[in-house]
Amino acid sequence: MAKQTSYTMRDVARLAGVSISTVSAVVNNKGIVGPELTSVVKKAIAAMNFSPNAGARGLRTGRTHMLGLVVQDITNPFFVEALRGVEDQAIEHGYEVLVCNSNDQSALELRHLNALHTKRVDGILLAPTDSYAVRETLSQDRAPVVFIDCVPLKAKVNCVVTDNFDACYNGVRYLIGLGHQRIAVICGRLTHSTSIDRVEGCRKAMQESNLLLREEHLHHGDSHIESGYRIGLSLLQSSDPPTAIFTLNNRMALGILRAITELKVPCPSRVSVMSFDDADWAEVVSPSLTTIGQPSYEMGKDAVDLLLRSILPATEQAEAKPQQIPLKSTLRVRGSTGPVYKK
Amino acid sequence: MAKQTSYTMRDVARLAGVSISTVSAVVNNKGIVGPELTSVVKKAIAAMNFSPNAGARGLRTGRTHMLGLVVQDITNPFFVEALRGVEDQAIEHGYEVLVCNSNDQSALELRHLNALHTKRVDGILLAPTDSYAVRETLSQDRAPVVFIDCVPLKAKVNCVVTDNFDACYNGVRYLIGLGHQRIAVICGRLTHSTSIDRVEGCRKAMQESNLLLREEHLHHGDSHIESGYRIGLSLLQSSDPPTAIFTLNNRMALGILRAITELKVPCPSRVSVMSFDDADWAEVVSPSLTTIGQPSYEMGKDAVDLLLRSILPATEQAEAKPQQIPLKSTLRVRGSTGPVYKK
DNA sequence: ACTTCCGATCGTAACGATTCGATTCATGTT
DNA sequence: AACATGAATCGAATCGTTACGATCGGAAGT
Structure with a gap:
């Protein structure tokens, strides 16, 4: 097996004959590198099939561009649809989603939440199995959380729920x-x-x-x-x-x-x-x-929007108070309901 | 919003009055730290609610303890079951799963595979939407791949498929x-x-x-x-x-x-x-x-086993040749099939 | 008493990226 | 001709962790 050693910016810099900072500037489209150097660097990147190490980047910038999604039961199609909404919207904004299924066990849920913290995800979407793991999670100096489907009892939090x-x-x-x-x-x-x-x-x-x-x-x-x-x-x-x-x-x-x-x-x-x-x-x-x-798909989408809003606060005051986004359900009458049977 | 600044090993070391290396040794259960210091350090860790930064760790060790799962269509319950198998087995071995849904679009699939590479996942489980993105992915100096459900045409690869x-x-x-x-x-x-x-x-x-x-x-x-x-x-x-x-x-x-x-x-x-x-x-x-x-659940489980085997080669020769793990399907006769209608 | 050895602890150099202040050089102003 | 301006590029410090060699005592061997 190849020992998984990808090229680094140093390698690219050497090949292109420029400094590492220049490579970085090109990779991140800073727009401050001259056109001819830019093209040289890009050529080197392509030649080496370079792709930046997200871990290192995250270490430096403090952002991992990963979102955690913790659902109680991935077997339930409702959550799968929500997952789709989450993924689509996350991709849209350049985020990846770490999916965790807590299988209705709050111990597993807690474990997942801790793992997500260790991974330093930028935010967490949580459909809790019960409200108890929540106190841990909502502590300061952890990533912002948006609840979906279900809110922890008597707590003001960001959430997306239906009526x-x-x-x-x-x-x-x-x-x-x-x-x-x-x-x-x-x-x-x-x-x-x-x-x-x-x-x-x-x-x-x-x-x-x-x-x-x-x-x-x-x-x-x-x-x-x-x-x-x-x-x-x-x-x-x-x-x-x-x-x-x-x-x-x-x-x-x-x-x-x-x-x-x-x-x-x-x-x-x-x-x-x-x-x-x-x-x-x-x-x-x-x-x-x-x-x-x-x-449910909307729910996932809206939840990501809400989450990103507290990750990247546009205005300082906008993210102050927890928001609840309510969605409407609809009754779909089909064949299984009818007038009551009279004896 | 708290500005997401967790404690580091340095902080823990300072509080416990020991060196950073000692903290590291305790965190990783190296078993070389004396019992009394160990307990002091553990106390400090608990007091500060310290959890190690997985990004930094991954940068140093070269392992991220993340697996990527790319499926063609998460809407299909078959893949959801497989996902469950994957997750359970991954957790079991201390891995997290980055789930990607390529929605039957091979362009999106490719994008996901690149994102996973940038994230330096330790391995990838792939249910491909078509076999074309594959060449990219199977290159050396990328993470090992196990195919599930479907194998790329005429290529010898690790895979788990049914009969x-x-x-x-x-x-x-x-x-x-x-x-x-x-x-x-x-x-x-x-x-x-x-x-x-x-x-x-x-x-x-x-x-x-x-x-x-x-x-x-x-x-x-x-x-x-x-x-x-x-x-x-x-x-x-x-x-x-x-x-x-x-x-x-x-x-x-x-x-x-x-x-x-x-x-x-x-x-x-x-x-x-x-x-x-x-x-x-x-x-x-x-x-x-x-x-x-x-x-399908077994498929996910077995796929992770196979993948871990090429991530952590026990013996050097074991991971040499691609393996195919075949599983058996079963016919479940129910009401929708019966004798042919005679005119 | 002097070396030897070993277990426990510490310091420091990476890992691969970003960031920011410093440097260079060509241009424009007076 | 001297100097200010600003764009393009570079160097070095830094993020939090692990790995490895160095250090330091104290116990054991002679």
Whole structure:
């Protein structure tokens, strides 16, 4: 194996017969090097296939041009879309993205955050698995952080989130409008602001119609397919099953659907299903799934914008106070929801 | 904003009253520092919340402990699973992963590869969009590369791939066993070794049964949902439609299914559908989808192992010749395939 | 008592880039 | 002719770490 020894600016300088500083000036397009020297240097660079050592550069300049993205579960297409938004926008501004999947384990999340600090990334995008690792991270003398999807409880931070409360409120009102009264809500872990907001949105809609979101109708999953499946089975087999099921995440919706097909429960005639988060398979499953879609790609993009704003503060006062960028979700009615079944 | 100035080893050394070298020795667990000094230094490190600057370290040691992963399309769950395998295994060995999505554009792929080189990653995992950027990348004095999913045409390289040929051969034989004779194959771009192998596998199975894989039955998509949908529509509406459709990728399968539900073609009674790549929605779509599943998570893991082996050559001769690690796919028969329809 | 040796600690020179003040040289002004 | 101006180029210091040779005691060997 070649021992990975690339050329340095010194080599280029020697070949071109100029000083190292001149090479540096050319590489960084400083525009202060005369045209003929510039071309000589560029020729040397091309000849040697020189590419600057980002580590050394970062050491000197204090900027690494890397962003860290820490997501709770990369398996979730929602985060993949967000990742795409992040990447596209990062590239656009000359940044690379270090992707970390914390796999719903806050210990791993913490480890990732520390690794990112050691790598001296210029900024961090964080979709936290819980809010506890956060205190560490938000300390001064660490890179600025933008939260996505979910904000740490009672803390003022930069974040990009969707209108979870309103979206669920509207979703449940839609179900109630179809005549449903026994609505089961399957939520993720309530350590997430996201889950809390969504549940509260549901609760408000139900209260307005004098329905209670009773404990027995609020089910706690872990955002994964299996838990949706398990809860779905028990729900559908209970003596007094709900007429509508609202999962607060699309992985769990897959589990519910699996339970439904397995038990051959007619949907939506016997039970309606609605899910948070859209997915590309939503139109193709049987029946096609009514969802509340979030603009996840936008979320990633906007988050990078916000982050870069605090990395490169244009005006000194602009970056003073934490900003929250709210995005709108949209209800996409498909085949899995319908009027309530009358006995 | 805090101006992102972390403590350095000098600061720690001063506080602990020792030399910088001693701090370094402690940080790296060299085991040559006396127990009492070690504890003093560790205390100082903790007090200052010191974490070493990876850039400086990399500059000195020549290793960055970063791996680059370049995938053609992060939207494809197959690559997400592979990514998970890569991450888990990388973490395990103390590496971080720089994820790059080339979005099926080879220009972007090249840009990513150059960026990774500038960042001096220790190794690269590459699922190429086409084989042309490869020559650049495989040059000496660049980091070692392991290809995943797809190998550059006629080049001996390190790679981890599945048994594309055999899997398709077996898949088509299965369809033929069900009585199908008019089998449409929808392949991705034939610049991929993967696509080529798969098509050849199909071709062999058909030839053995004296069927020809005629040009008109080989359809070229671009691996995305839309192209599957478009091809599906035209196939199903043709005057002499195939009795079975085999998509060589799961995104296109979604497109086919969309076309089928839209045209209300009974499946599998009128047309059978089979797809390469499993997905978590495959059991839930209507009808559930017969697939050939690849061990994508394993692929990622194995690829990292192979890569690390050429980064840290244990014995000098071990890393001499390129290795190919082959993995097995498995046919998962579900509801979308059945006996051929008799008029 | 004198050397020898060894373990623990320290100083310093890299690593490869950027930055900034110093230098050079040609031009324009008086 | 003497000097100021300014553009183009260069040298040296610096960023934070690791690696390696030097140093310094004290224990052991004779």
